[in-house]
Amino acid sequence: MVATFNKTIRKHIFLHPGDKKRRHAALRAALLKDKRKYSDKLEGALLDVKNLKVVGGRHLVVEGYISMEVEADCLVFSPQPGQILEGVVNKKSFSHLGCLVMEIFNASLSMPSSQASMPQLGDLVSFVVTEVIVDGEILFLKGTLESIISHSVPVKQEPKAFVKEEDTSETPADVDQSGDASLSEDMAVKTEPSTFDSPEKSKKKKKKKKKEKDTD
Structure with missing residues (x-):
């Protein structure tokens, strides 16, 4: 109707x-x-x-x-008691359903004991209006579930596009190129001849000086 x-x-x-x-x-x-x-x-x-x-x-x-x-x-x-309307289920409990009529008006539906299957969220259902409640400017409906017209169709998610990640790790060539200057400086420091004498050499020099002194 x-x-x-x-x-x-x-x-x-x-x-x-x-x-x-x-x-x-x-x-x-x-x-x-x-x-x-x-x-x-x-x-x-x-x-x-x-x-x-x-x-x-x-x-x-x-x-x-x-x-x-x-x-x-x-x-x-302007719905009237006894009319059959359609709505989309947006809430549910064990004994009642909440649905939207014309995507605008809220309706609370009681579940009959003879109902074989429980409607799911998003299902389109038909119901019999039992009461029309007006609170100020808000119109609210009560009814009894009659049947499930159609089940909700799950939204298919598009597969995520595969994005190849760039390799940010440095290759040996990159290391040689980027660190060439610093590496050569380190090598230069390491290969530079030492200007300090070792302890053994310094002892030998002292002994030699002492002998020269004695001979004098």
């Missing part, structure tokens, strides 16, 4: 002078401010506005704003 209907309304809207060039878009946006909200005047929640037109050719200016009377056909969501 369809839970929507069209209703023609008339409404006064105050248009900003800066919106005169985009009048139609501004008037439509003003009406859609109440989208998805429950309205006693509409006896349901506003979904969309069509066939918008301005009524009358003369408009009053009130405190700098242009007062316009508009007429439009409103698409209204």
Whole structure:
């Protein structure tokens, strides 16, 4: 059963002078401010506005704003107990399901004891409306699960592209090239002849000097 209907309304809207060039878009946006909200005047929640037109050719200016009377056909969501609706499961427990109707309105569904399989998150299900709850501008539904229409299709993940990592380790050639100057300096230091005498040589020199002294 369809839970929507069209209703023609008339409404006064105050248009900003800066919106005169985009009048139609501004008037439509003003009406859609109440989208998805429950309205006693509409006896349901506003979904969309069509066939918008301005009524009358003369408009009053009130405190700098242009007062316009508009007429439009409103698409209204107005579910009733006993209707069969569809929704997508977004929450679940052992005894109840949570689902979204028209991707907007929340519904809490009780699970019948005769239910063979448990719906999963993302499944499209049908349910019977048992109660319509209105809290201010929020419309909420209660119902009983009837059947699973279709199961959710898992999203296929694309395989990750293989990226070859660059080898950042230095090759022997790189080491020779990069460290050539420092290596040659180290070698030069190592091969430089030592200017210091070893302890044995210094002792021999002392003895030799002593002998020369004695002979004198």
